Amino acid sequence: MSGNRARRIGLLGVPVEAGTGRRGACMGPEALRVAELEARLAALGWDVTDHGNVVQLDARALGALTFAGAAHSPERVASWVRPLARQSYDLCKAGTLPVFLGGDHSLAMGSVMGVARHWEEEGRPLFVLWLDAHADFNIPSISPSGNMHGMSLALLAGEAELRPVFGDEPTTAIPPERMCVFGARSIDPGERDLLRRRGVSIVDMRQIDEHGVSVLLHRFLNRVAAENGVLHVSLDVDFLDPTVAPGVGTTVPGGATYREAHLVMELLEDAGCVGSLDVVELNPFLDDRGRSALVLAELVASLFGQEIMDRPTQPFG
Ligand SMILES: [Mn+2]
Numbered sequence: 001m002s003g004n005r006a007r008r009i010g011l012l013g014v015p016v017e018a019g020t021g022r023r024g025a026c027m028g029p030e031a032l033r034v035a036e037l038e039a040r041l042a043a044l045g046w047d048v049t050d051h052g053n054v055v056q057l058d059a060r061a062l063g064a065l066t067f068a069g070a071a072h073s074p075e076r077v078a079s080w081v082r083p084l085a086r087q088s089y090d091l092c093k094a095g096t097l098p099v100f101l102g103g104d105h106s107l108a109m110g111s112v113m114g115v116a117r118h119w120e121e122e123g124r125p126l127f128v129l130w131l132d133a134h135a136d137f138n139i140p141s142i143s144p145s146g147n148m149h150g151m152s153l154a155l156l157a158g159e160a161e162l163r164p165v166f167g168d169e170p171t172t173a174i175p176p177e178r179m180c181v182f183g184a185r186s187i188d189p190g191e192r193d194l195l196r197r198r199g200v201s202i203v204d205m206r207q208i209d210e211h212g213v214s215v216l217l218h219r220f221l222n223r224v225a226a227e228n229g230v231l232h233v234s235l236d237v238d239f240l241d242p243t244v245a246p247g248v249g250t251t252v253p254g255g256a257t258y259r260e261a262h263l264v265m266e267l268l269e270d271a272g273c274v275g276s277l278d279v280v281e282l283n284p285f286l287d288d289r290g291r292s293a294l295v296l297a298e299l300v301a302s303l304f305g306q307e308i309m310d311r312p313t314q315p316f317g
Helices: 025-034 037-043 074-093 105-122 152-156 160-165 189-198 205-211 213-226 258-271 291-303
Strands: 008-014 047-053 097-102 126-131 179-184 201-204 230-236 274-280
Touching: 008 025, 008 037, 008 074, 008 105, 025 037, 025 097, 025 274, 025 291, 037 047, 037 291, 074 097, 074 105, 074 160, 074 274, 097 105, 105 126, 105 152, 105 230, 105 274, 126 152, 126 213, 152 160, 152 179, 179 205, 179 213, 201 205, 201 213, 205 213, 213 230, 213 258, 230 258, 230 291, 258 274, 258 291, 274 291
Parallel strands: 008 047, 008 097, 097 274, 126 179, 126 230, 179 201, 230 274
Antiparallel strands: none
16 A cells, blocks of 8 residues: 555545536446445544535536537536536545546546646656446547547646637646556547647557557556656546446447456556546446446556455465
């Protein structure tokens, strides 16, 4: 366990679904609570507080937000992510390791924004690991769907087209070269071009098949360690193969297996650099008897110290 991590975890629900084309993600935070996330983390020795859900602003009071292209329900997205960024920042300031329960992936605009502002003040470089079938690096002028859950990483990288989301709120941009999209298998053509130009690292499933998650993840984690960085992990349910976790609106075949996902979590735990986490896109309406919620709760526990079996201190052989 690394010394730069809080022993205190704060859970914060963000039942936003305005960023996606399908309803049901608003139930995600409750499903993760029903899957006993809090008790699992407490059993690992963490001091856990559930802060309930973020209080949404009145979207109508924000006025119309205009963009240079397609962006659906931006006022509703903003009504969630603006107060979320503030609460995220406050949790970090209080020495809490925040775990954000979604809700669709647009919530990362707020959660990571607050985290980024905190670490900028602390003078520590923030890195972002995006565990996702998609890169979420669209901007309104190139987005095929206009759904804003596909734009969150681009906003965090400081893409100018997305500035109206935060308006006059305090923001900071994360250098795109400190971002890694891991598990990708569905990236739009315009988005791919933008990712390349900005220098975001992409690890796709083809590379994972060829080299395995361990080698590829270490490559990124070594960079985090070399700069004494802090890591935000954003876990989208569709990182996993739909046979493992069907409870998501954007299933893409060929995702991470149960074992690959657990290995990623254990490697992150070993690295000891994770300072915050999103768990997003869980749609209990599409789930199979809570299976996806339970898998996610297990993965989060794995990230925070749960081991399947106690290993002997000396490896066998
Ligand atoms: Mn996503």
